[in-house]
Amino acid sequence: MKFTTRTFVFSVGLLMTALLSVGTFAAAKPSSQSAGQGSEISLADLLNPDDVMLRKPSAPSVQQVRKEAEEKAAAERARREAAEKAAAEQARKEAAEKAAAAEQARKAAAEKAAAEKARSVAAEKASAEQARKEAEARATAAEQARRDAEARAAAAEKARIAIEEKAAAEKARKEAEEKAAAEQARKEAEARATAAEQARKEAEEKAAAAEQARKKAEAKAAAEEQARREAEEKIAAEKARQEAEARAAADRARREAEEKAAAEKARREAEEKAAAEEKARREAEEKAAAEQERKEAEAKAAAEKARREAEAKTPKLVPPPAKGVSAGKDGQKEKEGKSAQKKQKQKKQSGRDAVITAERTDYDRKEGVILFDRNVYVDDEQYQLHADRLFLFMDGTNDLKRLVALGNVAITNEEKSASCSRAVYVKKLSKIVMYGSDAAPARLYQGGKKASTVVGERITFWLNSEQVEIEKPVVTVPGGSFKGGDGKDFLKNFKQ
Amino acid sequence: MAFAVTAFNSEQWLAERSDDSDMVRLRVAYRDCVSKIEAPAENVSFPLETFPDGSVKSRLTAARAQMFPDTGYIWGEKIRVEQYKNPGTTNVWANLVAENCIVDRKTKSGWVEGDATMVYGDSSVKGRGIYFSLPREFIKILSKCEIRTKGAKMDPRSLLK
Numbered sequence: 001m002k003f004t005t006r007t008f009v010f011s012v013g014l015l016m017t018a019l020l021s022v023g024t025f026a027a028a029k030p031s032s033q034s035a036g037q038g039s040e041i042s043l044a045d046l047l048n049p050d051d052v053m054l055r056k057p058s059a060p061s062v063q064q065v066r067k068e069a070e071e072k073a074a075a076e077r078a079r080r081e082a083a084e085k086a087a088a089e090q091a092r093k094e095a096a097e098k099a100a101a102a103e104q105a106r107k108a109a110a111e112k113a114a115a116e117k118a119r120s121v122a123a124e125k126a127s128a129e130q131a132r133k134e135a136e137a138r139a140t141a142a143e144q145a146r147r148d149a150e151a152r153a154a155a156a157e158k159a160r161i162a163i164e165e166k167a168a169a170e171k172a173r174k175e176a177e178e179k180a181a182a183e184q185a186r187k188e189a190e191a192r193a194t195a196a197e198q199a200r201k202e203a204e205e206k207a208a209a210a211e212q213a214r215k216k217a218e219a220k221a222a223a224e225e226q227a228r229r230e231a232e233e234k235i236a237a238e239k240a241r242q243e244a245e246a247r248a249a250a251d252r253a254r255r256e257a258e259e260k261a262a263a264e265k266a267r268r269e270a271e272e273k274a275a276a277e278e279k280a281r282r283e284a285e286e287k288a289a290a291e292q293e294r295k296e297a298e299a300k301a302a303a304e305k306a307r308r309e310a311e312a313k314t315p316k317l318v319p320p321p322a323k324g325v326s327a328g329k330d331g332q333k334e335k336e337g338k339s340a341q342k343k344q345k346q347k348k349q350s351g352r353d354a355v356i357t358a359e360r361t362d363y364d365r366k367e368g369v370i371l372f373d374r375n376v377y378v379d380d381e382q383y384q385l386h387a388d389r390l391f392l393f394m395d396g397t398n399d400l401k402r403l404v405a406l407g408n409v410a411i412t413n414e415e416k417s418a419s420c421s422r423a424v425y426v427k428k429l430s431k432i433v434m435y436g437s438d439a440a441p442a443r444l445y446q447g448g449k450k451a452s453t454v455v456g457e458r459i460t461f462w463l464n465s466e467q468v469e470i471e472k473p474v475v476t477v478p479g480g481s482f483k484g485g486d487g488k489d490f491l492k493n494f495k496q
Numbered sequence: 497m498a499f500a501v502t503a504f505n506s507e508q509w510l511a512e513r514s515d516d517s518d519m520v521r522l523r524v525a526y527r528d529c530v531s532k533i534e535a536p537a538e539n540v541s542f543p544l545e546t547f548p549d550g551s552v553k554s555r556l557t558a559a560r561a562q563m564f565p566d567t568g569y570i571w572g573e574k575i576r577v578e579q580y581k582n583p584g585t586t587n588v589w590a591n592l593v594a595e596n597c598i599v600d601r602k603t604k605s606g607w608v609e610g611d612a613t614m615v616y617g618d619s620s621v622k623g624r625g626i627y628f629s630l631p632r633e634f635i636k637i638l639s640k641c642e643i644r645t646k647g648a649k650m651d652p653r654s655l656l657k
Binding site for chain 2: 184187199353355359360361364365366367369
């Protein structure tokens with residue numbers, strides 16, 4: 001490194017300024033150690049050793065060396081003192097800073113304490129306020145609670161009153177319900193009692209009727225029971241019998257048809273023969289009449305001639321009427337009258353409804369049974385039927401299959417009547433069976449001039465063959481009914 | 497024996513017929529319903545049966561009617577049931593008229609209080625106080641029964657002809 005003169009001068013100038021400053025500082029604040037030596041600090045002591053090296057080497061004297069050493073020591077001491085001072089200053093500064101910091105901390109602590117105190121005060125105030133508020137709130141709440149309690153008490157009172165009222169109403173309602181139930185029960189009991197009374201009356205009536213019927217039919221009961229048993233026993237055999245009867249009926253019908261056909265043929269032949277004979281008879285009668293008329297005319301002419309001749313001498317003669325002709329005309333008129341009456345009667349019988357009346361009727365469609373009970377009366381244009389009971393048995397198409405009349409059965413038609421304890425009509429067999437008993441046997445009666453009676457234990461009518469079968473018959477007929485003693489005419493009364 | 501099984505048992509039938517408990521129950525219920533009538537419907541009409549094509553086969557009309565849901569009874573007054581002969585026509589062949597009636601929907605049985613008349617074809621049935629049960633296909637007329645018909649003749653060659 002090379003130094004120029006100008007640089008050296010500048011450096012020295014700086015050094016001088018520094019020394020002057022240090023000297024001023026030292027003069028201003030002298031230390032105890034350096035108080036007597038301030039003026040002894042040389043420039044060389046303050047110079048950098050390196051700068052010392054810049055000095056022009058010279059041969060130092062001992063004095064100088066000592067001085068330099070002293071200066072060096074002084075400088076060292078000054079440096080140390082300066083350093084100590086600086087350290088002290090630093091410590092002082094630090095202490096001051098610490099003090100300041102402590103002061104600041106104290107202040108801060110004081111402020112903090114004040115703040116804390118203030119906060120505490122504020123907190124206390126707030127707490128007090130809070131407590132006041134809480135107290136107020138508690139008071140309010142207590143007031144509210146008191147009010148609520150009062151309201152609850154009032155509500156409870158009200159509720160109690162309402163409950164009491166409700167209880168009273170409920171009690172009243174229950175009482176009303178009980179009353180209504182009791183009333184209902186009473187009504188039902190009355191209704192039941194009425195129904196029971198009605199049923200009892202009906203039962204009594206029924207019992208009375210049954211008793212009456214029983215008394216009436218007491219003698220008939222055994223026979224009816226026997227007949228019922230017989231009927232029930234015969235039900236099983238009825239089927240086979242029905243088939244046999246059906247076959248027999250068919251045979252009978254066939255035979256009857258053949259007989260009828262033969263009879264019809266014979267009748268037609270007889271009618272034709274009778275017609276031919278009648279025709280011949282009429283022709284003969286006409287011829288005879290013409291001859292008679294001619295003879296009469298001739299006789300009349302002769303008589304007229306004789307009358308005229310003898311008119312002046314003899315009285316007038318009147319010829320008799322022709323008896324045969326007039327009688328024939330009367331007979332024809334009589335026949336026509338009877339036919340007209342018959343036709344009129346037939347015409348009168350057409351179209352009237354049959355009426356069945358009874359006190360009670362049961363219709364069981366499932367079983368196909370109709371029961372007419374008590375005072376049964378059937379009013380048909382052909383007959384009238386009375387009975388205590390009438391069963392009608394229908395088939396699947398609601399057509400009559402069987403009819404059973406029970407108890408005091410009576411059938412009438414104009415002058416004819418029948419009575420029995422039980423009558424059964426089976427349509428399939430075209431059969432009517434009248435059952436009687438010892439006390440009340442089956443009975444047929446015809447009034448009028450030909451009054452007659454047939455009584456039997458059982459009377460069966462075969463409608464197809466017009467046959468009647470009577471078991472244990474007793475016949476009562478007017479005198480002279482048994483022409484020839486065979487009794488054939490008697491049954492015609494019941495067949496016609 | 498098969499014939500005996502299928503034969504009509506008159507004693508059993510009469511025993512069943514004498515059971516009037518259902519009829520008595522309905523008669524009591526009728527009086528009860530009549531006492532509870534409050535606001536009956538008027539001029540009620542609805543079909544009872546229909547033909548396969550959907551047209552009305554029979555129709556019921558009532559001047560007044562009320563239903564009792566708690567008991568299932570239906571009460572009606574001045575009832576008329578008309579049954580039509582052919583589908584889609586109003587040609588009536590059967591006509592039932594009843595004064596007062598109660599029907600139990602549960603048992604499908606009923607009681608007619610007062611007079612009732614049914615006319616079908618050439619025949620008619622009248623009566624007073626009628627119990628009927630549809631499941632049992634049973635009708636009981638308690639009094640004043642009268643049946644008119646043209647088909648009651650036993651046979652042209654009847655007993656006393």
